[in-house]
Amino acid sequence: MSEIAATGISVLLVDDHPIVRQGYRRVLESQGDLHVVAEADNAADAYGAFKAHDPDVVVLDISMPGASGLEAIRNIRARSPRARILVFTMHNEAVLVKSAFAAGASGFVTKSSEPSAVVNAIRSVARGERAMSDDIAHVLAEDSLSPTGSVLDQLGEREIEILRQFAGGATTEEIATHLNLSVKTVQNYHYLIKSKTGARTDAQLVRLAATCGLTRI
Amino acid sequence: MSEIAATGISVLLVDDHPIVRQGYRRVLESQGDLHVVAEADNAADAYGAFKAHDPDVVVLDISMPGASGLEAIRNIRARSPRARILVFTMHNEAVLVKSAFAAGASGFVTKSSEPSAVVNAIRSVARGERAMSDDIAHVLAEDSLSPTGSVLDQLGEREIEILRQFAGGATTEEIATHLNLSVKTVQNYHYLIKSKTGARTDAQLVRLAATCGLTRI
DNA sequence: TGCAGCTCGGGCAAATTTCCCAAGCCGGAT
DNA sequence: ATCCGGCTTGGGAAATTTGCCCGAGCTGCA
Structure with missing residues (x-):
C-alpha cells in the first residue's frame, strides 16, 4: 500500500x-x-x-x-x-x-x-x-507568542509554589499566610502567572497545573 | 427528495x-x-x-x-x-x-x-x-446502584451545565453567551454552586467537577 | 559595573464576587 | 384548587479581587 x-x-x-x-x-x-x-x-x-x-x-x-x-x-x-x-x-x-x-x-x-x-x-x-x-x-x-518552551519554564520558583497551592484549592489569604507574604503580593503573583501562561481563567490555571503535574486531581 | x-x-x-x-x-x-x-x-x-x-x-x-x-x-x-x-x-x-x-x-x-x-x-x-x-x-x-448521593445530585441541570463549562475553562461572559443568559445570572449560578457544594475557591470547584467526571484534565 | 530577572508590595480604577431579594414557572403535596 | 418548595432568571449594593502601573531590594552573571 x-x-x-x-x-x-x-x-x-x-x-x-x-x-x-x-x-x-x-x-x-x-x-x-x-x-x-x-x-x-x-x-x-x-x-x-x-x-x-x-x-x-x-x-x-x-x-x-x-x-x-x-x-x-x-x-x-x-x-x-x-x-x-x-x-x-x-x-x-x-x-x-x-x-x-x-x-x-x-x-x-x-x-x-x-x-x-x-x-x-x-x-x-x-x-x-x-x-x-x-x-x-x-x-x-x-x-503575542513568546518563544519560550514548557509553560512551567516561564515561571519562577515562587510563582510555581503559589500556583501549586492555588491549584490545590487554597485561598489567597491562606497562601499569603503559608508563605508569609502580603495578600497583595499573592494577588500580584496570581495575575502574573495568568499573564505568563496565557490562562484567562482560574479554571484554566488549575487545568494547566494539573497537566504539568503540579497538582493531582 | x-x-x-x-x-x-x-x-x-x-x-x-x-x-x-x-x-x-x-x-x-x-x-x-x-x-x-x-x-x-x-x-x-x-x-x-x-x-x-x-x-x-x-x-x-x-x-x-x-x-x-x-x-x-x-x-x-x-x-x-x-x-x-x-x-x-x-x-x-x-x-x-x-x-x-x-x-x-x-x-x-x-x-x-x-x-x-x-x-x-x-x-x-x-x-x-x-x-x-x-x-x-x-x-x-x-x-442506579450507588446510594451515595454524588455532589452533583444537589445541583440542578443549569447549575451542572454552568459548572461544566466553567471547569472547562470558559469565562463568565463566554458561558453567558453560550447559554444565552445574562452575565449576572451566570455569576449568581457561580456563587450558588459554590455555596451548594461547599467549595470556597474556583480551584476547588474545578477539582470537584473533575472528580465527579464533569470535566477531564 | 551594570543589566536582567526574581521577589516583594503599594496604588487605583475597573471588574467581579458576595449576598439578599423578587418574580415566574412548574411539579408535587394538601 | 391551593400552597409549598425548588429551579431559573436577574436586579442591587457593598465588599473584594483584578488588571496594570509603579518602585525597591536582591541575586547572578557578563
Missing part, C-alpha cells in the same frame, strides 16, 4: 473516537491526494503506528484537552524529529496552542474550521510549513 | 463543527439505508430544519456540552412528539444521560462506540425503540 504515498500525502489519524476517525478518513480520502494509511485511538499507540507506517502527516484529534495529546507529540518528535504533526481539536485556548507548538506540533486547527481549511492545513504541514486556522492565529496574536 | 425516505431512514444531523458533520454524513450515507436530508450547526436552527425536512431520526452531536442540546431536544419534542432523537456525544456522565432521556431523547450513544453501534442505534431509534451504547448502559447501571 505504500506506493500510494509516492503520489499523495499519507496520513496517520489519531483520535480516541472510532466513528470520528472513520468520518475524517472519508473526508480526507475524498480529496484524492490524501491517504489515511493508519489510525490510532490513543497516545500510546500513536508512536508505534507512526514508526510502522512513516506517514507524511500525523493528524492528532485530541478531543480531551491536554496531557496525553501533548505527550504523544513529544513522544513522536523525540524519536522522529522529522515528523509533521497537525493538532486538530475543538479547544482554542492559547495555553494549549502554545504548549502544542512547544511540544513540536507543526500545525493547529480547530474543528470550527471549514473542511477545506483542514485539508489545506494538512497539505501545508506536509510541505514542512507551519499551519493554523484563523481562530487560532487570532488567539495567538492577542497572546 | 422525500421519496428516498420511503426506502430508508432520513436523518437530520445537528453538530456545530462543519467537518464533523461532513464526516458523519459520509459514514452514515455509506450504509445505504441512511440518508442525511439536512444539517444544522446549532440548537436554534435544529427545529427549523426538523420542520422543513421531517426526518425519521435527529442525530444530535453536541460536542459542546449540554444545555443548548437539551433545549433543542425539548424544543423539537414539544412541537413534534413523534420525533425520534438520538443524542450522540463524547460525554458519558450519568447526569447528562438522564437529563437527555428526561428531555425526550430516544437514544444516547457515545463517540467511543463502534461506528456499527452508532448506525444500529439510529435504526433502533427509527423503529421507535430506545437505544443506548454499552458504556452508557454501564454508567447508568452503576449510577
Whole structure:
C-alpha cells in the first residue's frame, strides 16, 4: 500500500473516537491526494503506528484537552524529529496552542474550521510549513507568542509554589499566610502567572497545573 | 427528495463543527439505508430544519456540552412528539444521560462506540425503540446502584451545565453567551454552586467537577 | 559595573464576587 | 384548587479581587 504515498500525502489519524476517525478518513480520502494509511485511538499507540507506517502527516484529534495529546507529540518528535504533526481539536485556548507548538506540533486547527481549511492545513504541514486556522492565529496574536518552551519554564520558583497551592484549592489569604507574604503580593503573583501562561481563567490555571503535574486531581 | 425516505431512514444531523458533520454524513450515507436530508450547526436552527425536512431520526452531536442540546431536544419534542432523537456525544456522565432521556431523547450513544453501534442505534431509534451504547448502559447501571448521593445530585441541570463549562475553562461572559443568559445570572449560578457544594475557591470547584467526571484534565 | 530577572508590595480604577431579594414557572403535596 | 418548595432568571449594593502601573531590594552573571 505504500506506493500510494509516492503520489499523495499519507496520513496517520489519531483520535480516541472510532466513528470520528472513520468520518475524517472519508473526508480526507475524498480529496484524492490524501491517504489515511493508519489510525490510532490513543497516545500510546500513536508512536508505534507512526514508526510502522512513516506517514507524511500525523493528524492528532485530541478531543480531551491536554496531557496525553501533548505527550504523544513529544513522544513522536523525540524519536522522529522529522515528523509533521497537525493538532486538530475543538479547544482554542492559547495555553494549549502554545504548549502544542512547544511540544513540536507543526500545525493547529480547530474543528470550527471549514473542511477545506483542514485539508489545506494538512497539505501545508506536509510541505514542512507551519499551519493554523484563523481562530487560532487570532488567539495567538492577542497572546503575542513568546518563544519560550514548557509553560512551567516561564515561571519562577515562587510563582510555581503559589500556583501549586492555588491549584490545590487554597485561598489567597491562606497562601499569603503559608508563605508569609502580603495578600497583595499573592494577588500580584496570581495575575502574573495568568499573564505568563496565557490562562484567562482560574479554571484554566488549575487545568494547566494539573497537566504539568503540579497538582493531582 | 422525500421519496428516498420511503426506502430508508432520513436523518437530520445537528453538530456545530462543519467537518464533523461532513464526516458523519459520509459514514452514515455509506450504509445505504441512511440518508442525511439536512444539517444544522446549532440548537436554534435544529427545529427549523426538523420542520422543513421531517426526518425519521435527529442525530444530535453536541460536542459542546449540554444545555443548548437539551433545549433543542425539548424544543423539537414539544412541537413534534413523534420525533425520534438520538443524542450522540463524547460525554458519558450519568447526569447528562438522564437529563437527555428526561428531555425526550430516544437514544444516547457515545463517540467511543463502534461506528456499527452508532448506525444500529439510529435504526433502533427509527423503529421507535430506545437505544443506548454499552458504556452508557454501564454508567447508568452503576449510577442506579450507588446510594451515595454524588455532589452533583444537589445541583440542578443549569447549575451542572454552568459548572461544566466553567471547569472547562470558559469565562463568565463566554458561558453567558453560550447559554444565552445574562452575565449576572451566570455569576449568581457561580456563587450558588459554590455555596451548594461547599467549595470556597474556583480551584476547588474545578477539582470537584473533575472528580465527579464533569470535566477531564 | 551594570543589566536582567526574581521577589516583594503599594496604588487605583475597573471588574467581579458576595449576598439578599423578587418574580415566574412548574411539579408535587394538601 | 391551593400552597409549598425548588429551579431559573436577574436586579442591587457593598465588599473584594483584578488588571496594570509603579518602585525597591536582591541575586547572578557578563
